[in-house]
Amino acid sequence: xxxxxxxxxxxxQPVGSPLSLECTVEGTSNPNLYWYRxxxxxxxxxxxxxxxxxxxxxxxxxxxxxxxxxDRQFILxxxxxxxxxxxxxxxxxxxxxxGGPVPYEQYFGPGTRLTVT
Amino acid sequence: xxxxxxxxxxxTLSEEAFLTINCTYTATGYPSLFxxxxxxxxxxxxxxxxxxxxxxxxNKGFEATYRKETTSFHLEKGSVQVSDSAVYFCALLGPGGFxxxxxxxxxxFVKA
Numbered sequence: 001x002x003x004x005x006x007x008x009x010x011x012x013q014p015v016g017s018p019l020s021l022e023c024t025v026e027g028t029s030n031p032n033l034y035w036y037r038x039x040x041x042x043x044x045x046x047x048x049x050x051x052x053x054x055x056x057x058x059x060x061x062x063x064x065x066x067x068x069x070x071d072r073q074f075i076l077x078x079x080x081x082x083x084x085x086x087x088x089x090x091x092x093x094x095x096x097x098x099g100g101p102v103p104y105e106q107y108f109g110p111g112t113r114l115t116v117t
Numbered sequence: 118x119x120x121x122x123x124x125x126x127x128x129t130l131s132e133e134a135f136l137t138i139n140c141t142y143t144a145t146g147y148p149s150l151f152x153x154x155x156x157x158x159x160x161x162x163x164x165x166x167x168x169x170x171x172x173x174x175x176n177k178g179f180e181a182t183y184r185k186e187t188t189s190f191h192l193e194k195g196s197v198q199v200s201d202s203a204v205y206f207c208a209l210l211g212p213g214g215f216x217x218x219x220x221x222x223x224x225x226f227v228k229a
Contacts (some may be wrong), residue, residue: 042221051215
């Protein structure tokens with residue numbers, strides 16, 4: 001069966017420090033991968049998505065970046081964190097056949113809670 | 118563009134009360150519709166889905182019917198439990214789409 005992992009689970013970082021969040025998926029090949037941010041008490045904001053290795057689409061211009069160095073690994077990074085980067089970061093995957101006639105639901109990881117101080 | 122609008126929360130109910138969370142959408146073509154649930158401190162998980170008009174999705178006592186004529190997908194449950202306390206997201210996926218569009222979420226509190 002497929003599983004999705006995110007780490008770390010929680011993180012407290014000072015303003016101006018770098019960030020690296022990791023997401024990995026097991027049990028599937030060539031998934032579509034997504035990064036979302038959820039501010040406290042708010043909805044989901046799509047940050048990046050990827051349909052293949054090295055292919056990244058950015059939804060929101062900001063000081064975050066994403067990379068996909070391996071098929072089932074998705075990394076969210078920042079060189080200098082801002083206070084407004086605090087939130088709950090969620091990674092999700094969809095079978096690689098997404099975009100075709102079958103409507104697949106998204107499978108979410110457990111999330112990383114980031115607090116920027 | 119595609120969009121989802123759901124009722125603002127929080128919604129507070131007593132145990133065994135009837136639940137309705139309204140969701141309406143705007144989309145071109147015939148999207149698929151979903152309800153996701155997020156328990157405190159966790160990621161989202163699929164609750165139910167419907168892929169064509171008049172389909173009824175159901176799971177764990179929750180139901181929602183895809184109404185093309187009213188562009189709605191309201192979530193209902195006949196008798197809520199304290200364990201149903203969570204945030205509920207209505208979502209839409211357009212035909213052939215890569216990105217799911219989520220509503221803002223509705224927080225439900227159920228009191229014993």
